[in-house]
Amino acid sequence: MFGQNALTKYCADPNFDIIRSNCRDKKVLKAAMTKADIIIPLTALVGASMCKNVVQGAESINLGAINTH
Numbered sequence: 001m002f003g004q005n006a007l008t009k010y011c012a013d014p015n016f017d018i019i020r021s022n023c024r025d026k027k028v029l030k031a032a033m034t035k036a037d038i039i040i041p042l043t044a045l046v047g048a049s050m051c052k053n054v055v056q057g058a059e060s061i062n063l064g065a066i067n068t069h
Contacts, residue, residue, distance in 0.1 A: 023065040041065060 010016045017036075021028040023043040032039055044062050045051055051058035 024060055029065070 019032055023041050045054055045058045
């Protein structure tokens with residue numbers, strides 16, 4: 001839908017970082033939050049059937065990974 005190059009134009013910006021990690025790793029997320037104004041998670045389990053079949057993963061990735069309270 002969006003292609004593999006959707007973020008390419010931002011990669012040259014020195015203020016833009018891509019962090020490859022498990023989105024549920026709270027240590028990585030908290031460290032990133034100390035340096036960033038915005039964090040956009042690009043991980044998700046999508047589709048009703050996928051979420052129905054992988055309930056725990058859908059909840060921990062789609063909701064839990066961004067819930068940092």
